[in-house]
Amino acid sequence: MCVVLVSMSKPLHIAVDLDDVTVDFIGGLVKSVNTEYGTNLSVDDITQWDLHPLLDPIIGRSFWGWLRDREWLWAQFDAVPGAIGAIDKLRREGHYLEAVTSKPAWAEHNVWKWIGLWRPAFQRVTIVTLEDCKADFTVADVLIDDKPQNCLEFAREGREAIMLTRPHNREATTPQRVFRADGWPEVLGIIEGMAARA
Helix, strand or coil, rough: CCCCCCCCCCEEEEEEECCCEEECHHHHHHHHHHHHHCCCCCHHHCCCCCCCCHHHHHHHHHCHHHHCCCCHHHCCCCCCCHHHHHHHHHHCCCEEEEEEEEHHHHHHHHHHHHHHHHCCCCCCCECCCCCCCCHCCCCCCCCEEEEHHHHHHHHHHCCCEEECHHHHCCCCCCCCCCEEEEEEHHHHHHHHHHHHHH
């Protein structure tokens, strides 16, 4: 008699943030500032969400205005290590993958440029404004994000979130239903556990 074990995992609808989860935004920004201003910033120097106190004195004006003048830079930033392969693996495992990103109107077109270059296996792309609550724009079961507020909003709705640890969120607390991951291999393990429980 032959016994076949069948996985009982349920495919999940997974929302994935772009900046600092899929796109190496902080790494790209630091590299660009270092190149243009001859500084020696590192990603570890970015320890808070508000980048103005660190970058504005270097640039001599709002870094956000500086970036808007160089909006094409974002589309050339690298992928976060492991992100593209992990997204591909999750899709091959049957999960539904949706990019959910916050962008100002002037930067939206760069989302399409970056996705066209790196080709992550997303089945849907949702772009919201910087003021919008991501949880209001997707019915995803789980969110992978680096912003504590976005993860908290998912948890408040009874959904789950995975916060990808970055220097700017290391001190943030993780409430119930929010998991921490130090990289994409850990994200994959958490998703596997979620799918098995679903």
